[in-house]
Amino acid sequence: MVRKAASSGAEDQQESTPAATASRVRKAAVKTVPAEAKEAATPAKTTSAATKTGTTRASAAKSSLAKRIPAPRRARTSKPAPRNRTAATPTGAPGARRLKNMSEIRHYFRTDDSPVFFVGASAFNLLGLDRWVRGFSYITYYDSWEGTHPRVFTPADKPYIEFQSGEEINNWLLTNHEVRAHIEQRTPAGVHPKIVMVFFDEQTEHICQELGYELILPPAALRERLDSKMETTRIAASAGVESVPNVMTTVDSWADVVKATKAAKLGTDLVIQTAYGDSGKTTYFVTSEEEFNAVAEHLRGEEVKIMKRINNRPIAVEAVITHHGTIVGPCMTEITGHKALTPYRGGWAGNEMYPDVLVEKARHATTGLVRKLGDRLAEEGYRGFFEVDVLLDTDTDEVYLGELNPRISGASAITNVTAGAYADVPLFVFHLLEYSGVEFDLDVDEINARWEELASEDEWSHMIIKHTDKSVEHIDAAPTTGLYVLDGQGRFVFAHRELDWHLVNNESEAFYLRIYGPGDYRWKGADLGILVTKGRLQGAHGGLTIHARHLIESIRSMYRATPLPESEPVKWAAPAKGN
Numbered sequence: 001m002v003r004k005a006a007s008s009g010a011e012d013q014q015e016s017t018p019a020a021t022a023s024r025v026r027k028a029a030v031k032t033v034p035a036e037a038k039e040a041a042t043p044a045k046t047t048s049a050a051t052k053t054g055t056t057r058a059s060a061a062k063s064s065l066a067k068r069i070p071a072p073r074r075a076r077t078s079k080p081a082p083r084n085r086t087a088a089t090p091t092g093a094p095g096a097r098r099l100k101n102m103s104e105i106r107h108y109f110r111t112d113d114s115p116v117f118f119v120g121a122s123a124f125n126l127l128g129l130d131r132w133v134r135g136f137s138y139i140t141y142y143d144s145w146e147g148t149h150p151r152v153f154t155p156a157d158k159p160y161i162e163f164q165s166g167e168e169i170n171n172w173l174l175t176n177h178e179v180r181a182h183i184e185q186r187t188p189a190g191v192h193p194k195i196v197m198v199f200f201d202e203q204t205e206h207i208c209q210e211l212g213y214e215l216i217l218p219p220a221a222l223r224e225r226l227d228s229k230m231e232t233t234r235i236a237a238s239a240g241v242e243s244v245p246n247v248m249t250t251v252d253s254w255a256d257v258v259k260a261t262k263a264a265k266l267g268t269d270l271v272i273q274t275a276y277g278d279s280g281k282t283t284y285f286v287t288s289e290e291e292f293n294a295v296a297e298h299l300r301g302e303e304v305k306i307m308k309r310i311n312n313r314p315i316a317v318e319a320v321i322t323h324h325g326t327i328v329g330p331c332m333t334e335i336t337g338h339k340a341l342t343p344y345r346g347g348w349a350g351n352e353m354y355p356d357v358l359v360e361k362a363r364h365a366t367t368g369l370v371r372k373l374g375d376r377l378a379e380e381g382y383r384g385f386f387e388v389d390v391l392l393d394t395d396t397d398e399v400y401l402g403e404l405n406p407r408i409s410g411a412s413a414i415t416n417v418t419a420g421a422y423a424d425v426p427l428f429v430f431h432l433l434e435y436s437g438v439e440f441d442l443d444v445d446e447i448n449a450r451w452e453e454l455a456s457e458d459e460w461s462h463m464i465i466k467h468t469d470k471s472v473e474h475i476d477a478a479p480t481t482g483l484y485v486l487d488g489q490g491r492f493v494f495a496h497r498e499l500d501w502h503l504v505n506n507e508s509e510a511f512y513l514r515i516y517g518p519g520d521y522r523w524k525g526a527d528l529g530i531l532v533t534k535g536r537l538q539g540a541h542g543g544l545t546i547h548a549r550h551l552i553e554s555i556r557s558m559y560r561a562t563p564l565p566e567s568e569p570v571k572w573a574a575p576a577k578g579n
Contacts (some may be wrong), residue, residue, distance in 0.1 A: 097438055109134065114135045114191060115186050115191070116133065116432065117137055118197065120170060125408050125410065127499075128499075132429055139182065141172075145481055155176050157178060166199035170200055170204060171200075174207045174213070194213075194216045194435070196408070199407070201220050205220055218406065226382065226404060227405075229273055230303055241369055241401050245307065246266070247305075248305050250302065264306075268288070270306055272299060311394045313394055314334040315332065315366060315390040316331075316388075316389055317390055318385065320384060320385050321374045322383070322442060322444070324442040326374030326378070327444055328452075329427045330414075330451070331357050331366055333353075334351055335352060335538060336348050337349070340468075341544075341552065343524055351410070351413075354458075355459070362392060364452065366390050373401065388401065389403040408428070414460040414461070423454060459534050461533055461535060461536060462530060463537055463552075467523060468524065472522075473561035474564060475522055478517040484509070484512055485509050490550075513532070528559065
């Protein structure tokens with residue numbers, strides 16, 4: 001539910017690997033992960049053996065990019081352009097360009113070749129955005145396409161590093177000599193390349209400042225503050241955005257919980273959350289002293305949010321804050337906690353978008369909630385992309401704020417291929433527009449009203465397929481990234497390689513983005529890959545559909561793995577958390 005970048009990560013590595021396994025894993029020096037790593041759709045800790053060299057990648061890239069004159073090397077003290085919407089051309093400056101309508105906005109991004117690099121463990125979150133934005137490309141740690149995607153660059157020299165977070169992966173990428181050379185070769189002289197990513201920190205900002213890159217995201221300190229569930233709840237309340245009835249306090253015992261909830265009239269069927277977490281791993285369902293004691297070590301001494309437990313359906317909504325107002329994307333349900341996908345109770349494993357995801361009244365209320373929250377966040381200085389978890393009370397049809405994710409999210413994969421995206425531009429393009437330095441006009445009310453209507457006419461789903469067993473295994477064979485179809489006998493089979501899922505037409509087709517491949521290891525919680533398709537994956541009963549289970553079982557059957565002997569050491573590859 002929180003970071004939802006689309007995959008496992010360092011936390012999975014620490015949480016799911018038993019201490020005994022971890023110790024024998026780290027003893028090794030004999031077995032190393034292959035030097036070349038495979039691109040993970042967003043979440044993984046692996047390295048695969050088929051990454052092309054930088055030279056091969058360069059030859060695979062489009063000739064127009066390859067022929068560009070590289071910019072002169074920047075001094076270590078070079079500074080990026082100021083991070084404001086008029087960075088390129090000051091407001092009112094002679095000759096300043098102003099985009100007056102959606103047609104001009106589309107034309108601008110289709111013809112402007114100013115470089116924008118998405119940096120991350122994988123290209124998953126914004127994969128396909130290069131169809132709309134000419135200068136957009138990807139720099140990733142993992143490469144699911146084994147060097148064949150012309151817009152994805154992965155450094156060839158990747159010594160083993162035990163990354164602890166997505167931020168660490170991104171910082172390593174930005175400072176890697178191959179990556180810096182790649183950016184330099186594709187950036188005209190005098191231009192500051194723009195950088196976007198899911199996870200970053202203050203160190204990322206310092207790196208970009210030194211290298212002369214423009215990190216077109218809200219400040220890390222602001223995002224860190226807003227990432228706290230406590231801070232989000234307080235800010236939302238100040239804007240009149242309701243959360244599920246709750247109390248925020250510090251507790252050391254069940255008696256403290258009862259005392260706090262009794263005063264707030266919440267009862268004892270509760271949901272307790274800590275300020276920060278990942279994919280539902282710090283959300284605890286508690287009804288008794290025994291259940292509290294089982295998780296108390298994670299709660300004592302921390303400020304926690306204690307909520308009345310309601311019958312709810314989680315709804316994910318992405319939005320972009322511009323200086324004209326907040327533009328809201330489509331409403332999606334969440335795929336969470338299914339044992340066929342994830343070993344974690346309540347763990348996020350994908351999203352669905354379909355016409356009746358919400359009735360008209362609830363959809364309108366949800367759009368209003370997100371807009372109101374976005375406008376309030378703008379007062380805090382936030383600009384650009386964010387995601388909100390909204391909770392629909394299935395007993396009352398009321399909508400409440402669940403969580404704020406101040407970043408690009410895993411749901412972006414669906415948001416950017418909706419009917420609204422094709423009618424106008426993908427939602428993330430408005431983020432790029434806000435940071436473009438170009439003046440523009442937007443009728444936010446009109447866009448939101450139209451998108452709210454168009455969102456009821458589209459169907460997309462995606463799910464993250466994790467390794468759910470406790471076993472640690474060496475992967476010998478794995479399915480290829482590309483388009484898969486149901487054949488005449490109903491078998492789910494590989495059709496051909498594909499760059500993204502934008503050409504998937506119906507539920508008999510799907511795009512699979514492989515994360516771990518031959519030569520990698522899988523363990524409890526490791527993300528094997530991400531599957532994107534049209535149509536529903538969850539039934540009215542709340543469980544996965546027969547069709548969804550067939551897709552999952554088919555993908556799993558394409559993996560061949562050898563259990564790791566107790567004495568055999570293994571080095572984990574880097575986590576691909578978030579991108």
